[in-house]
Amino acid sequence: MPVISVTLLPGYDEGTEERLVQRLALAARSVIAAPAAGTTSFVMHANTYQRDGRVVRKGGAPHPDASALVGDFLARVEARELDAARQLLAPGFVMRFPGGALMTRLEELLAWARERYQRVAKRIERIDESWGDGVTTVHCSGTLHGVLLDGFAFEGVRFIDRFEVVGGLILRQEVWNDLAEVRPRAV
Structure with a gap:
């Protein structure tokens, strides 16, 4: 059964994170024959990371529903x-x-x-x-x-x-x- 984790930077509201974990689970079940009860997706949080030599402390803007x-x-x-x-x-x-x-x-x-x-x-x-x-x-x-x-x-x-x-x-x-x-x- 799929277990999916995503790491987000600060700045996302609870509703955005909820939509994200729901859609990750749906995406996994569209590829893998797994029941909803057997699919886990969760959010972890990071305060800072570096990419392309830049330090990043905030994620991008969420799309509206x-x-x-x-x-x-x-x-x-x-x-x-x-x-x-x-x-x-x-x-x-x-x-x-x-x-x-x-x-x-x-x-x-x-x-x-x-x-x-x-x-x-x-x-x-x-x-x-x-x-x-x-x-x-x-x-x-x-x-x-x-x-x-x-x-x-x-x-x-x-x-x-x-x-x-x-x-x-x-x-x-x-x-x-x-x-x-x-x-x-x-x-």
Whole structure:
């Protein structure tokens, strides 16, 4: 069974260390067939070390929790807090919605939605993360509910949003949903 230790310099809060040991255990179990109960990961602390002839006494900044960042972004967009939502976006942000609609600004999204819905909202059922070199991918899934322009109410429409988070900001959003399967019944 895997036993994983990581040594950190001072400056990390308890929540950051907790996320780190949880993710180290998940990473090990993605490679080794080990049960959660048989996987141990822990943090040790060092006050100082030397690398490349430099003495280092503090670690680098932690990344924000990407899943929480995505949840915050979705909530702010739904509440139409666009200035706050924009603060969570990376330079070069792009989003693609059903039908291939490609947008780079939140105002474009709202204009696109006004031509489709009286209102629409998400019920998030699950958020998953995966990590690559410099990018965290967040998949958010659940159901949509709302009212189309013609007054047709819908509920339980499946969706998946895929986000790429780089440097603690959202760089890309891809959206898929089954709303096209519901629309023919609205006619």
